[in-house]
Amino acid sequence: MRISTFGYSMKQGVKNIRRNKMFSIASIVTMAACIFLFGLFYSIIVNFNYIVEKAEEGVAITVLFDEDTTKEEKEDIGEKLEAADGVLKINYVSAEEAWESFQDEYFKGSEEAAEGFKNDNPLANSDNYEVYMSDVSKQKDVVSYAESLDGVRKVNKSDVVAKTLTSVNKLVGYVSVAIIIILLAVSIFLISNTVTMGITVRREEIAIMKYIGAKDGFVRAPFVFEGLLIGLVGAIIPLVMLYFMYDKAVAYIMTRFSLLNNIIDFLPVMQVYKTLLPVGIALGVGIGFVGSFFTIRKHLKV
Structure with a gap:
């Protein structure tokens, strides 16, 4: 892709977001909520697994x-x-x-x-x-x-302890997968709706572009960038929020339930974010890409 085409696609992608402010904001908020919940559940799960691993070491x-x-x-x-x-x-x-x-x-x-x-x-x-x-x-x-x-x-x-820890690990794994699938489905659905609105607004313009010989990639690119931008912004906001909330939440739990101080430890935020940050951004961008790319193929037939 040439630099001029890239710049045009970016500009049109931003313009699409501005044209459909309500849907774009709704998509970003929903994406942010989904990534926030994903990050929240991920933080809980990795800490729970860490606690279980420590318990396993004592078995x-x-x-x-x-x-x-x-x-x-x-x-x-x-x-x-x-x-x-x-x-x-x-x-x-x-x-x-x-x-x-x-x-x-x-x-x-x-x-x-x-x-x-x-x-x-x-x-x-x-x-x-x-x-x-x-x-x-x-x-x-x-x-x-x-x-x-x-x-x-x-x-x-100690069969009872071993079986209990194994069962808990499996249960946490199943619940995690189910929650992630639901969050992904909701995010893709909303981004798809936002892109569809953009296509509807620009349908006549797109038809003219196709008529004068614009390539499929040129027509498709602005909508893909739109989805990517929504996904990126929708991922960054909750990840920043969770980063600053994590230590405060851990401190509150340890203060509120002081009995836990001698029983369990929580992972430091940087250790959690070594995985959560790249995965969260990749999820946001990936969902934005999937939601926009396949919606365009369906509606534009390009």
Whole structure:
């Protein structure tokens, strides 16, 4: 496309927006609302996934050894577990550490009750590996693998937590896809209506242009630019708003629900926007292009 043609198309695209102010404003506002909701849901979803991932890192299975398992065999078991798919890390817990942990949990405030076991560790054969998951959905496979290893007596697991986290992840994924599809459909519909109005207003002018031999691309370009501009403006406005609202919203939640401070963390805004900014702009521009391009093909037959 020549520079002069590009300039003409841009100028006509802006002129189309001015001619159809009400529809253009309605399209920009709706696009902004859709991108805002998309950004809002995206921020919620990525933070929720981050919280779930942190929770998954705390989900561990406990691998207990046979009584006659040697130190070398235990180390070999540890190496195999650490290399297993879905394992984040492993932590060896000695019998002494297991007993200390048991006392902290069950004898807290009644330490004298544990004095009778001072020289006789009741958990002498309870040294183990705590195996932490990088993907909780693979816990079942890791458990089966651990149980198949020589020297392993028993594997303790938390099925309820693993299944709950896996189900929550799937549910969030399905809901996200459904919401995004609805928002995209609404945006495309409104931009399509705006472009249709522009075509109606300029129908006679377009007919003359076609009659004197104007190429299809020359006729189509102003309407495509119109859709692109609406999409771009409709994306930038909500993204700027969300950027300044994000930290304030997080601060409000942490202040209002102070109990959450020690339970969950939120992603910093820059980490969220590393993906949200390019995706949001691409969505706005992409929706503007699709809505205008296919509307022109339908109405102008060019």
